[in-house]
Amino acid sequence: MNLIKASRDFLLKPLQIVNGIVERRHTLPILSNVFIKQENGKIVFVTTDLEIEIETYLQTSETVISKEFSALTVSSKKMLEILRTFSSDTEVTLAKVDNRLQINAIKSRFSLQILPADDFPRMPKEEMPESTLTLSQQNLKDLLHLVQYAVAQQDIRYYLNGLLLLIEGKHLKFIATDSHRLSYASIELEDEWERKETIIPRKTVQELSKLLNETEEPVIIEVFPKKIRFAFSxxxxxxxxxxxxxxxxxxxxxxxxxxxFSINRQSFLQGLQRVAILSNANEKFRGVRLVISNGMLSIVCKNSEQEEAQEDLEIDYQQDTIDISFNINYLLDVLNNLNSDSVQCAFENANSSTLITIPKNDHFKYVVMPMRL
Known part of the structure; x- marks a missing residue:
């Protein structure tokens, strides 16, 4: 029985959207599957890992759909890989044969195992969110880009393995920290809001960043007591x-x-990248020394073979000499993710944290702790 007849791109696009959270190996085999159903003249594609659920809709105007087709689940990655092998204008037919999904295109035929659609775990729908915000996709993508690299990875302090979304007054703030560095970015809102804190898991942030477009189209953020929902495109x-x-x-x-002192961001970044060549690349914490003296910033890296690299950059600085060391990755992360022409570095001594900001911009702050070499 034929279920769907459509172009390859029609089926490929939604699979690419929902496939990112699918795990290859899972204790529940159905979590490797995509849930496909017909609903109100649309085809709905859904995947989940029990922590995140991604759902996308496609209009069916250019597609032939059997009235008998209701829902099925099939391996998301296998179906995606199969569709990628065909050219974009290929017509694809999905058929149900002997309780398997048959994918027919040109002279190719693939038969995939399907699992009962009723067994697919869906997140329950909650009626009323505690807060609802609307931003442009560009603004949300930019905010996430500015802070997500500082989220901890598999920290025993589980609350650090996510990004804090803070609604406070007329500001939406995003904060991430792994206790060695902290990134902060904010945007002004039109309306006044009660304070609301939500910690978004790292994987959710990464997937959301990939899916958001660089457009002014809206994204609706709904915050619930134990969940958060983003609706866009x-x-x-x-x-x-x-x-x-x-x-x-x-x-x-x-x-x-x-x-x-203030410094050209690109010059600082390129200087760090050059001296990093002689850092201990196999070590998790690669150290770099910054020697700040009158009119000069010296960037110094050494490795276990006693090799050394030094880059000197001119800066406008006339105060006490400071010799301070950092994990070079922490500096590279912030400079790579900013798009400003310059950055400002503020510090007190070799043992205190350093604040990196964008000149004349209060909406971004990055704090990095020194390290001992």
Missing amino acids: DIVLTSKVIEGKFPDFNRAIPVNNTKQ
Whole structure:
């Protein structure tokens, strides 16, 4: 029985959208599957890993759909890989034969195992969110880009393995920290809001960043007590949130760093990239020394073979000499993810945290702790 007849691209696009969260190996085989159903003149594609659910809709105007087709589940990755092998204008037919999904195209035929659609776990629909915000996709994508690299990975303090979304007054703030560095970005809202904190898991943030477009089209953010939902471009991403109390990030942001200099971001980045060649690449924490003196920033890297690289950059600085060391990856991360022409570095001494900001911009802050070499 033929279920769907459509172009290859019609079926490929939604699979590419929902496939990102699918795990190859899972204790529940059905979680490797995509749930496909017909609903109100649309075809719906859904995947889940029990923590995140991604759903996308496609209009069926250019597609032939059997009235007998209701729902099925089939391996998401296998179906995706099969469709990728055909050219974009290939007509594909999905048919159900002997309780298997048959994919027919040109002279090719693939028979895939299907599992009962009723067994596919869906996240329950919640009626009323506690907060609902609307941003452009571009603004949300930019905010995530500015902070997500500082989210901890598999930290025993589970609340650090996510990004804090904070609604406060007329500001939406995103904060991430792994306790060695902290990134903060904010945007002004039109309306006044009650304070609301939500910790979004790392995997959700990564997937959301990939799916958002660089456009002014809206994304609706709905915050529930234990979930958060993002709706945009016929995509709905729903995620459980991390329960717990995020640390007070305001205490980590230094306000009295009196020594500071501004520097061209690209020059600073390229200098770090060059000296990093002689750092200990196999070590998790690669150290770099910054020697700040009158009119000069010296970037120094050494490795276990006693090799050394040094880059000297001119800066406008006339205060005490400071010799401070950092994990070079932490500096490369922030400079790679900013798009400003220059950055400002403020510090107090070799043992205190350094604040990196964008000149004349209060909406971004990056705090990095020094390390001992």
